[in-house]
Amino acid sequence: MPQDYSGVSLQGKTAIVTGSSKGLGAGIAILLAKRGANIVVNYVSEGSGKRAQEVVDKINNEIGTRAVLCRSDVSKPEGIKPLVDAALAISTTGKIEILIHNAAQGLEANLVDTTPEFYDTHFDCNVKGPIFLTQAVVPHIAKGGRIVFISSAGARLGVAGQTVYAATKAANEALVRVWAKELGQSHEITVNCVNPGPIATDQWFQSDEQFLKDMQPLIESTPAAARVGEVDDIAPLVAFLCSDDARWTTGACLSANGGLYN
Numbered sequence: 001m002p003q004d005y006s007g008v009s010l011q012g013k014t015a016i017v018t019g020s021s022k023g024l025g026a027g028i029a030i031l032l033a034k035r036g037a038n039i040v041v042n043y044v045s046e047g048s049g050k051r052a053q054e055v056v057d058k059i060n061n062e063i064g065t066r067a068v069l070c071r072s073d074v075s076k077p078e079g080i081k082p083l084v085d086a087a088l089a090i091s092t093t094g095k096i097e098i099l100i101h102n103a104a105q106g107l108e109a110n111l112v113d114t115t116p117e118f119y120d121t122h123f124d125c126n127v128k129g130p131i132f133l134t135q136a137v138v139p140h141i142a143k144g145g146r147i148v149f150i151s152s153a154g155a156r157l158g159v160a161g162q163t164v165y166a167a168t169k170a171a172n173e174a175l176v177r178v179w180a181k182e183l184g185q186s187h188e189i190t191v192n193c194v195n196p197g198p199i200a201t202d203q204w205f206q207s208d209e210q211f212l213k214d215m216q217p218l219i220e221s222t223p224a225a226a227r228v229g230e231v232d233d234i235a236p237l238v239a240f241l242c243s244d245d246a247r248w249t250t251g252a253c254l255s256a257n258g259g260l261y262n
Contacts, residue, residue: 007245011036014091016083018042018074019103021052023201027231028238033059035239038066040086044073066090074103074129080136095142098242101130101149108161119164126168146242149176149193153257173253180251190250192241197257199229223259
């Protein structure tokens with residue numbers, strides 16, 4: 001019997017993946033490209049530029065779909081339009097089919113140490129940015145478009161030190177439920193999120209020693225396996241939600257944390 005993988009193909013689609021110079025964002029960008037999508041690879045700081053360029057080069061030269069680099073800070077109003085323009089410039093359909101909200105601030109701070117500046121930095125990037133980027137992208141999204149947030153188990157677990165970060169991720173999950181209703185029948189767009197636990201990325205390894213020590217019992221109790229998640233555990237779930245096979249899934253939060261929280 002012939003095999004049929006057409007439902008998971010992203011051939012000819014164009015995707016914006018925010019925060020895609022490294023870690024999970026880079027992994028998502030590369031996998032979407034392998035499934036056939038053209039990718040806007042986004043980064044913010046000069047220090048991330050080289051790694052972002054490496055992602056672009058891999059997609060263009062090794063995978064064979066098209067990628068473009070876009071240095072843009074989604075947390076600032078002026079950072080929105082360049083992402084939309086970059087996607088439209090490489091689109092073969094004149095539309096944007098996929099929007100991945102991955103860029104996020106995720107620093108730790110106990111309640112007693114939380115400042116208004118810390119709050120603003122996180123909410124501007126993690127909540128305000130996705131709201132206004134989505135607002136700008138929706139007029140250009142094709143029928144059957146896909147929006148996917150990267151949430152966090154922290155939105156539900158209640159991890160000490162995540163007063164602000166956890167609140168932003170809970171807000172993301174609320175946006176998913178609201179937009180699934182607002183953008184569903186009117187635009188035929190699905191809106192979902194993937195909820196990872198700890199992932200072995202730069203952000204994880206740069207956490208302070210006490211935080212890593214505090215997290216160890218949680219990791220050892222992870223039902224799927226006593227380990228930290230890997231990028232390759234998460235990216236395929238994001239790719240699935242971008243596919244035609246996921247057309248009947250919207251407003252959902254897909255657990256990708258090894259069973260820490262469902």
